[in-house]
Amino acid sequence: MTEMMKAVRLHAFGGPENLKYEDAPRPTMGCTEVLVRVYAVSLNPPDGYLRDGYRALPPEWWPHPHFPLILGTDISGVVVAVGKNVSGFSIGDEVYSMVRFPERAMEGSGAYADYVSVPASELALKPQNIEHVQAAGAPMSLLTAWQFLVELGHDAPNPFQSFKHTPVPLKGRTVVVNGAGGGVGHLAVQIAKWKGARVIAVASSRNEALLRDLGADEFIDYTKIAPETVVKNADLVIDTSGGTHVERFLSSIKQGxxxxxxxxxxxxxxxxxxxxxxxxxxTQVRSSGAQLSAAGSLLETGIIRVVIDSTYPLQMASAAHKRALSGSIQGKIVLTHF
Known part of the structure; x- marks a missing residue:
């Protein structure tokens, strides 16, 4: 008899109202995997892209998965079972992970659920001094900032360019973070500062106090002034927002x-x-338990922290997705199911 659990599932692409809280089969666990009881899971942009069927991409890239899907990658929870070939994790361990990304980006990684099976290589012990909500808010945003700014950490082909992404030295350099109030942005500010950079944060005015508290040396409210008109000779601009006209920042960057x-x-x-x-x-962010362990030490010691925009119970995932669509997110949106 199949064991069941509660999950948020998607039966057809569309808006947030298509996310349904319902019974679903509990995942099975492979010999190199760990079964985790999920306590919290955060929202990330790929969740919304998949819910919508990646309609922002060219039609030839649209996914054709088997429904129903369970969205979500970023989890924090407790180990309830361990595969026979897994070492390093035990039942009762508090853990966090970005689950099967980008491998399952087009079909769902299964995190919006009571339980998820996770490859042991993608799992790390949860930083002890933070709660499950903050830990769940970290993985994709933290790994993105880490792989862009600190260490790529893999040799997988780069789907966006012919050459391997390589982080640049940050100590003593000037780094501009565009979209500094968002999930990746607020962590990029902190990591760049930790690496010894002078950090200029670009965001809306509501984020200024927070970003200065997180270590930004300068703040630019893009709603009042065009940042590219006041920033000159930056060593690096990291744009976390996307969208059009990002190339305007090229005039702010020094030769080389x-x-x-x-x-x-x-x-x-x-x-x-x-x-x-x-x-x-x-580059494309990729799951890595080793990097979450390394970066987790910064969370554990308080050198960096995850800012939480809002929390919703798992059964209100559709409301959380509506919040994500409303814009002006400060940090991360998290679903809880304690």
């Missing part, structure tokens, strides 16, 4: 500097960058 694009799809400044000697680079 770099621009890192978390979402590169609308960038059109390749020719100008080449003329200015600016390296433009991007």
């Amino acid at each position: 500097g770099a621009m890192f694009l978390v979402n590169p799809l609308h960038f059109s400044g390749q020719k100008e960058a080449a003329e200015r000697g600016i390296t433009v680079s991007t």
Whole structure:
């Protein structure tokens, strides 16, 4: 007899109202996997993209999965079973993970649920001094900032460019973080500061006090002034927002500097960058338990922290997705199911 659990499932692509809280089969666990009782799970942009069927992408990239799907990648919870070939984790361990990303990006990684099976290589012990809500808010945003700014950590082909993304030295350099109030942005500010950079945060005015508290040396309210008109000779701009006209920041970067694009799809400044000697680079974030363990030490010691925009019970996932669509998110949105 199949064991059941509660989960939020998607039976057809569409809006937040398509997310249904219902009974679903509990996942089975492979010999190199760990079964986790999920206590909290955070929302990330790929959750919304998949819910909508990736309609922002060219039609040839649209997924054709088998419904129903269970969205979500970022979890914090407790180990309830361990595969026979797994070492390093035990029943009762508090853990966190970004589950099967990008491998399951087009079909759902199964995190909006009471239980999820996780490859042991993608799992790390939860930082002890933070709660499950903060731990669940970390994985994708933290790994994105880490892989862009600190260590790529893998040799997988880069789907966005022909060359491997390589982080640049940050100590003593000037780093501009565009979209600094968001999930990736607020962590990028803290990691760049930890690495010894002078950090300029670009966001709306409601984020200024927070970002200065997180270590930003300067703050620019993009709703009042065009940041590219006041920032000159930056060593690196990391854009976490995407969208159009990101290439405007090229005028703010010194010769030989770099621009890192978390979402590169609308960038059109390749020719100008080449003329200015600016390296433009991007990469696809990938699951890594080892990197979550390394970065987790910064969370545990309070060197960096995860800001929570809002929390919702799991059964209100549709409301959480509506919040995500409303914009002006400060940090992360988290679903809880204690």
